[in-house]
Amino acid sequence: MIKTQVVKLKVNKTMQKHLDNLCDYRRYCWNKGLETWQLMYEAHTLNKKDNPSPNERRVRDELVAKKEDWQYELSARCLQLVVKDLANAWKNFFDKAQSDWGKPSFKSKKAPRQSFKTDRAKIVNGKLRLDKPRSVSKEDWFDLSSYGALKMSEVKVVSIFKEKNAYYAALPYEEKIEYKSKTHQKTAVDVNVGHFNYTDGQINVLPVKLQKLYKRIKHYQRMLARKREINGKSAIKSNNYSAVRTKLQRDYRKVANIQNDLLQKFTTKLVDNYDQIVIEDLAVKDMMMTHVASKGMQRSLFSKFRQILTYKCDWYGKELILADKTYPSTQRCAKCGYVKTGDEKITLQGNQKHGTKHNEYICYKCDYSNDRDENAVLNLLALAR
Template identity: 65%
Template sequence: MIRTQLVRLYPNKAMRKHLDDLCDYRRYCWNLGLETWNNMYQESLIMGNKKLKPSWQKVRNELAHDKQDWQYQLSSRCLQLTIQDLGKAWQNFFDKARPDWGKPKFKTKKAPRQGFKTDRAKIINGQLRLDKPHGIKEEWHNIEISGAKNLKGDLKTVSIFKETNKYYASLPFEVEIKIKCQTKRKTAVDVNVGHLNYTDGIINTLPKKLQSLYQRIAYYQRLLACKRQVNGKLAYSTNNYVKTRAKLQRDYHKVANIQNDILHKFTSKLTDNYDTIVIENLDVKQMQMTHVASKGLQRSLFGKFRQLLTYKCNWYGKHLVLANRYYPSTQRCSNCGYIKQDDDKITLQGNQKYHTKHNEYICYQCGAVMDRDENAVQNLLALA
């Protein structure tokens, strides 16, 4: 299995400059490669020759042939991997089912995250060593890593990026993962805005400490919007704008760390204690388009939870059951099987006909009264 570990890097002054140069070089290669790709495609249309259509090999050869002198002072693998990623981006463009579907766009230096890839990196004595290009006369240094004791396995292509003036590396290791012991237990998880319900309790995905962070994020966003409205494009180059944007990115990073920690611990607990896990196959993107609690849906990370649980079940030999998105887990009575329809259905506002709250489930067939989320968990558990 390929297990990826995100670590923070602590480069010295010389290596910081080299990492910044590689980030700029990847952006340069991407933009030049995308421009070359578009020109080749237009030429194939004008000439009416399908053999002239671009591919990542053709674009790579074109850029490698026209290399300038300064490019030889940087790693050649950066150009190779950048054009390969550009080719994958064009392949994804023809798959409209992808959530991030769209044409590849030009990169900008104003983006909050800048990075590059390399497949020549090594872990030596708990430090990251990058390949030294030809012609570099400056002294070359290894880069210190946080949590270096837990790095084990065969290292693959490394992604290094810079965010809020800090450097991080995504280290994919090929490791052998042992299948966990069988517990012969089953559970079901009902995802909701702000919390996850399962057979043993409730997990809060939007704790109170996130509320203050979201308030600060909204405050910094208003400040940046005012600066752009007053100064226009000149606002991006002012020191106050850069400092405020750095604070905004810092708070976004804190929110991501808190929620990732919650989801990782919960998914690991599920795979440790249960053999069969049932979740709903929700169309989250379509749900967000309705603009009903769309912000809460996005912050609850339904897609992230499913992604983590899917690969952990594959790792440890657990069985993940996806309920059909039209399965009436909320409308069905777990006691008698009666399914509410038309005006009897429960919505986010409850039921206007019978004046019930959104968290109440009252069965009009057998008279059972129960919590809406607990009822949904029992219906999902029946699929196991």
């Protein structure tokens, strides 16, 4: 299996300057390549006979032919890999099944993450050595050590990115993974805002410590907004503004680490104890009705849970079963199979006709009653073989 290790880099001020220049150069190449691609496509649309359709080779040749003098001082591989990624982005645009489907857009220097790629990096004495641009002398170019030990001795394509004033490296490597032993057990997971239900209980993905962090994040966001409202664009230049923004970024990082730890442990527990796992194939965008509900769904990380569980099932030889989007796991009776329709449906407010709460499931055909989420788990479990 191909895994990716993300490590935080120890970078001095000299290397910070060079890495920032490479990040800026990748963004410049991406925007220039996207502009060229769009112009070629428009010309091809107007006159297909004289103007061929854009592709990776044609766009790359056009960018290389129009290189400025200053571009020759930076890594040539940066431009080559940008055009390759741009071609893949356009290819994914025509496949709506992609999780991050969308039209390629221009990169902004204000984006929270800036990055570049290289395929000429090496591991030397446990440190990462990047290919040196022509404009940099050997005395100003250093090997990068990391806060964690590297798990590989060779690397191919390395992604360096800057986020929240820290530098990270994403290093792919191959690892032999053995399938886990069979348990002959099956389970189903019903995802909800704030918690996931499965056959052995419930896991809370928005614990109390996260609620405290979100309150503090809201407080810092209001402080920054108030400073921008009073001082305008000059607010971002003040030291006080930078200090508050640093605190905000720190809390966002804490939230991401806590939730990632919860999901990793929960998905590992599932693949350790079960051979078949059933989850719902949810249309999350269609479920975001109000800004309040949308915020809760985004914080519950439905898509990330499915992503992590998918690759872990592939790694360890477990079977992941997706329930169809139209499968009525909530409205179906787990005992007799009756599906509620019309004014008998259970909504977020419950059922007004029978006066039941949103977490109650009562079947009026067979007098079956259960918790709504537990009933959904049993319905999903019926899809396992």
